[in-house]
Amino acid sequence: MSQETVSGAQALLRVFEEENVDVFFGYPGGAVIPIYDALYDAENIRGVLPRHEQGAAHAADAYARVTGKVGVCMATSGPGACNLVTGLATAYMDSVPMVAITGQVKTNLVGMDSFQEADVTGITIPITKHNYLVKEPYQIERFPDLVREAFYLAQNGRPGPVLIDIPFDVSAGPIAWAERNIKALDGYEEPQVPAEADIDRAAELIETSERPVIMIGGGVASSDAHEEIRELAEKCNISVVHTLMAKGCFPETHELSMGMPGMHGMSYASYAIQNADLLIVIGARFDDRITGDLSRFAPDADVIHVDIDPAEIDKVRPASVGIAADAKTATAAINETVGRRERGEWEDHLKQFKTEHALAYSDEDELMAPQFVVEKLYEVTGGEAIITTEVGQNQMWAAQYYPLEEPRRWCSSGGLGTMGYGHPAAVGAQIGRPDDLVVDIAGDGSIQMCMQELTTGVIHNLPYKIIILNNSYLGMVRQWQDMFFNKRYSGVDLHGNPDFVKLAEAHGAVGLRCDERESVVETLEQAMEVEDRPVMVDFIVAKEENVFPMIPAGQSFDEIIECPIGDDTE
Amino acid sequence: MTEMEMQRTISVLVKNRPRVLARVAGLFARRGFNIDSLAVSTTESEAISRMTVATTCDLPTLRQIAKQVLKLHDVVRVIDHSESNIVERELCLIKVEVERGQRAELISLCDVFRGDIVDIGNGTVMVQLVGDKDKIDAFVDVMADYEIAEMVRSGKIVLDRGGQG
Numbered sequence: 060m061s062q063e064t065v066s067g068a069q070a071l072l073r074v075f076e077e078e079n080v081d082v083f084f085g086y087p088g089g090a091v092i093p094i095y096d097a098l099y100d101a102e103n104i105r106g107v108l109p110r111h112e113q114g115a116a117h118a119a120d121a122y123a124r125v126t127g128k129v130g131v132c133m134a135t136s137g138p139g140a141c142n143l144v145t146g147l148a149t150a151y152m153d154s155v156p157m158v159a160i161t162g163q164v165k166t167n168l169v170g171m172d173s174f175q176e177a178d179v180t181g182i183t184i185p186i187t188k189h190n191y192l193v194k195e196p197y198q199i200e201r202f203p204d205l206v207r208e209a210f211y212l213a214q215n216g217r218p219g220p221v222l223i224d225i226p227f228d229v230s231a232g233p234i235a236w237a238e239r240n241i242k243a244l245d246g247y248e249e250p251q252v253p254a255e256a257d258i259d260r261a262a263e264l265i266e267t268s269e270r271p272v273i274m275i276g277g278g279v280a281s282s283d284a285h286e287e288i289r290e291l292a293e294k295c296n297i298s299v300v301h302t303l304m305a306k307g308c309f310p311e312t313h314e315l316s317m318g319m320p321g322m323h324g325m326s327y328a329s330y331a332i333q334n335a336d337l338l339i340v341i342g343a344r345f346d347d348r349i350t351g352d353l354s355r356f357a358p359d360a361d362v363i364h365v366d367i368d369p370a371e372i373d374k375v376r377p378a379s380v381g382i383a384a385d386a387k388t389a390t391a392a393i394n395e396t397v398g399r400r401e402r403g404e405w406e407d408h409l410k411q412f413k414t415e416h417a418l419a420y421s422d423e424d425e426l427m428a429p430q431f432v433v434e435k436l437y438e439v440t441g442g443e444a445i446i447t448t449e450v451g452q453n454q455m456w457a458a459q460y461y462p463l464e465e466p467r468r469w470c471s472s473g474g475l476g477t478m479g480y481g482h483p484a485a486v487g488a489q490i491g492r493p494d495d496l497v498v499d500i501a502g503d504g505s506i507q508m509c510m511q512e513l514t515t516g517v518i519h520n521l522p523y524k525i526i527i528l529n530n531s532y533l534g535m536v537r538q539w540q541d542m543f544f545n546k547r548y549s550g551v552d553l554h555g556n557p558d559f560v561k562l563a564e565a566h567g568a569v570g571l572r573c574d575e576r577e578s579v580v581e582t583l584e585q586a587m588e589v590e591d592r593p594v595m596v597d598f599i600v601a602k603e604e605n606v607f608p609m610i611p612a613g614q615s616f617d618e619i620i621e622c623p624i625g626d627d628t629e
Numbered sequence: 630m631t632e633m634e635m636q637r638t639i640s641v642l643v644k645n646r647p648r649v650l651a652r653v654a655g656l657f658a659r660r661g662f663n664i665d666s667l668a669v670s671t672t673e674s675e676a677i678s679r680m681t682v683a684t685t686c687d688l689p690t691l692r693q694i695a696k697q698v699l700k701l702h703d704v705v706r707v708i709d710h711s712e713s714n715i716v717e718r719e720l721c722l723i724k725v726e727v728e729r730g731q732r733a734e735l736i737s738l739c740d741v742f743r744g745d746i747v748d749i750g751n752g753t754v755m756v757q758l759v760g761d762k763d764k765i766d767a768f769v770d771v772m773a774d775y776e777i778a779e780m781v782r783s784g785k786i787v788l789d790r791g792g793q794g
Binding site for chain 1: 647648651652655656659689692693696697699700701702703
């Protein structure tokens with residue numbers, strides 16, 4: 060049997076097809092021209108052209124978050140690849156499965172400071188699960204398997220981005236095609252099965268606990284464990300708190316939902332954790348924005364910790380029972396073993412506490428409160444939008460005032476906190492889920508970081524909405540300066556913002572502005588009517604509204620600052 | 630003992646691939662784990678290299694290091710030697726300045742430590758010493774009575790005794 064020979068670029072696209080990649084987000088350049096040349100003939104793969112490589116990476120990331128598939132982005136060598144870095148780091152921190160393809164200079168020019176050469180594999184080691192520079196003969200010989208391996212690694216275990224750096228002559232040159240055998244891949248491993256003894260011990264802890272709380276994180280989203288979580292919560296009557304990454308993985312309107320804990324979480328969520336005698340932590344990693352001062356975090360709680368990454372267990376908070384396994388498998392196993400637990404005083408107490416400490420904001424400024432806009436957005440959209448966010452106050456208000464009922468409807472840069480993420484994420488989410496309503500909740504600062512993707516949205520007729528909560532400040536930094544730096548506002552005044560309506564129109568999108576409470580609903584409804592291109596709505600909101608509750612960095616629930624409504628000392 | 634900060638050693642078996650050293654060393658650096666000594670070499674298998682890393686930390690930190698290192702795709706296996714019975718060796722080359730009259734004394738000191746004189750030059754003597762860290766530390770202390778012109782120590786290498794590992 061003679062072996063089939065194809066070009067490296069053709070082999071790459073063939074593996075894309077095997078992996079069900081029907082769209083990727085990429086920006087061409089000299090070193091990837093052979094790939095774009097092969098794309099010209101590819102019938103089942105579409106390349107979406109963003110206006111900046113950072114947009115390609117974020118779009119691929121959000122595409123992965125909303126579809127559960129691997130997101131693919133591409134850039135040329137040197138500057139193109141470097142522009143992916145923020146997007147890769149974002150995906151790495153949030154464990155998003157992504158494959159990034161970068162072009163590289165010809166193999167004989169690598170290491171020679173050649174034109175548009177950058178050591179991209181070197182640069183991205185700390186922000187990828189793995190990466191390859193396809194240069195050695197043993198790599199070129201097994202190139203199709205190498206690409207398959209990249210897809211496998213991106214999804215297997217704890218997901219994350221994998222980068223393949225392909226020199227021009229490798230993508231243009233001949234490659235021996237080889238059929239797929241996933242189990243023969245380097246790094247293939249059978250899924251981890253939770254040990255029976257650990258499951259028994261977890262079940263026993265749950266059954267005997269008096270004040271249990273479930274805390275779910277991004278791992279529940281990536282393993283689609285939401286149904287198992289709900290079963291566990293309902294079977295054992297346990298309240299559920301979710302990290303920012305798990306928003307929507309347990310219905311936020313559910314009686315047992317206790318919201319998001321942490322720095323800007325609901326006070327009742329943090330209260331529940333703080334007073335629990337058992338924390339059942341599933342797919343979450345005790346981020347510092349959740350724990351604050353670790354020595355005072357959940358002081359009375361035993362911990363059951365389920366995480367697919369064994370390194371997360373005992374990394375921050377030691378666990379009584381550590382289960383290194385997929386959240387879905389492990390939770391299902393616990394559900395099978397654990398006995399029913401009746402609702403107790405603790406649950407009633409939490410419910411009452413939740414009512415007494417509901418989220419609140421004062422809307423006394425002449426300009427409307429940003430929270431008001433998000434609340435109205437929730438009403439107008441029936442809570443059914445896919446939400447992307449930028450980073451800062453807008454992100455926290457979105458998390459607080461737009462409760463979600465379903466997973467994979469939330470795209471927010473949780474770990475890295477990347478300003479500029481939300482808009483390209485809206486592009487990627489809308490392409491991944493064309494029939495859903497996609498809304499980017501943005502600030503006037505962060506929206507300007509990847510503004511150019513409006514063109515991408517217009518060209519592809521993407522009807523996502525951008526809701527700018529425009530307070531003419533870099534609001535979160537201003538808030539810290541207000542609260543902790545004696546109101547010395549430094550570097551946060553966004554005086555001189557562009558006219559966002561005109562800017563939208565200049566891109567061919569729809570621009571709207573609203574500066575009064577009475578017309579918020581009407582404006583939002585107007586935005587929802589547009590079906591063929593992006594809409595950017597500039598909501599002029601109170602300039603100095605702060606996000607509450609707040610547990611100042613490095614402190615604990617004891618220092619929580621709830622909303623100072625009617626507090627004149629503020 | 631487990632909470633105590635002390636020098637602990639792990640062996641990292643890695644695929645023989647470009648950049649694998651950078652991946653492992655970079656992980657130590659970015660997670661703030663220190664490397665006291667590092668030795669990289671070939672092994673009984675052509676495809677595998679062995680890194681011996683000595684680091685000063687408590688046991689939970691060592692466990693975390695081992696788990697993080699194992700996540701690297703090119704890492705095949707991590708062996709934690711902190712609770713096993715091991716043979717540990719380092720190689721030291723030390724060049725000291727000695728007057729003619731001091732040579733006999735130096736040679737007898739070398740004999741005590743089972744060091745070998747490997748070079749005698751114009752006013753210098755080079756000694757080679759093999760042993761564990763403590764032995765070499767002790768020898769270097771003794772040599773400090775002379776003028777040490779140059780010194781180099783290989784990283785520590787370790788194998789578990791008997792059928793372990």
